[in-house]
Amino acid sequence: SxxxxxxxxxxxxxxxxxxxxxxxxxxxxxxxxxxxxNSGRGLVHLILxxxxxxxxxxxxxxxxxxxxxxxxxxxxxxxxxADTASYFCAxxxxxxxxKLTFGKGTLLTVNP
Amino acid sequence: NAGVMQNPRHLVRRRGQEARLxxxxxxxxxxVYWYRQxxxxxxxxxxxxxxxxxxxxxxxxxxxxxxxxPKEGPSxxxxxxxxxxxxxxYFCASSTGVxxxxxxxxxxxxxxx
Numbered sequence: 430s431x432x433x434x435x436x437x438x439x440x441x442x443x444x445x446x447x448x449x450x451x452x453x454x455x456x457x458x459x460x461x462x463x464x465x466x467n468s469g470r471g472l473v474h475l476i477l478x479x480x481x482x483x484x485x486x487x488x489x490x491x492x493x494x495x496x497x498x499x500x501x502x503x504x505x506x507x508x509x510x511a512d513t514a515s516y517f518c519a520x521x522x523x524x525x526x527x528k529l530t531f532g533k534g535t536l537l538t539v540n541p
Numbered sequence: 542n543a544g545v546m547q548n549p550r551h552l553v554r555r556r557g558q559e560a561r562l563x564x565x566x567x568x569x570x571x572x573v574y575w576y577r578q579x580x581x582x583x584x585x586x587x588x589x590x591x592x593x594x595x596x597x598x599x600x601x602x603x604x605x606x607x608x609x610x611p612k613e614g615p616s617x618x619x620x621x622x623x624x625x626x627x628x629x630x631y632f633c634a635s636s637t638g639v640x641x642x643x644x645x646x647x648x649x650x651x652x653x654x
Contacts, residue, residue, distance in 0.1 A: 469650075471632065471646055471647035473645075527572070527597070528589070528600070529584070
């Protein structure tokens with residue numbers, strides 16, 4: 430698997446349900462970030478979690494980081510149709526912490 | 542405070558032509574990054590620049606691709622003699638510092654015919 434690999438590749442849920450996406454990575458990191466990309470659009474930064482943090486909240490988003498397992502999860506609670514998008518995790522590595530490595534993303538579809 | 546701006550949003554070129562992609566970072570941001578996204582793929586780092594300096598171009602193909610971030614004006618990603626494989630979305634990001642959040646522009650979608 431590649432650095433910053435998300436799963437599942439696609440997730441379809443009903444409005445109001447929670448959505449959980451996972452990200453695994455291979456090498457040590459400084460920061461892990463989650464971005465959202467609507468179809469054919471740019472990336473919107475959602476949340477950054479540093480390697481010494483375990484959990485972070487922002488509105489309906491909750492991100493966890495387990496550095497021992499080299500994994501992170503993004504939880505979106507009470508999903509809305511407008512949350513439909515691709516979600517990417519991006520990691521940086523110790524030496525080049527500006528060089529973000531993205532996975533292929535999770536395509537989330539929230540059905541009204 | 543306007544976000545990162547990129548233009549053009551869409552660019553069509555024939556094989557062998559040159560493509561010039563522009564990126565204006567957010568106000569106060571002096572660090573610029575370029576990424577490329579192939580269809581159905583995640584973004585791949587290409588180059589990191591600060592004003593008038595290329596800091597890291599390890600992700601940029603050695604031939605035909607160049608980038609600059611002059612003292613005045615936007616950052617430019619230049620692709621010479623484009624080929625069909627250059628068709629992709631090119632995203633620019635900017636930040637206030639090397640360890641700070643990168644904010645992305647809307648991207649330029651390049652199509653090479």
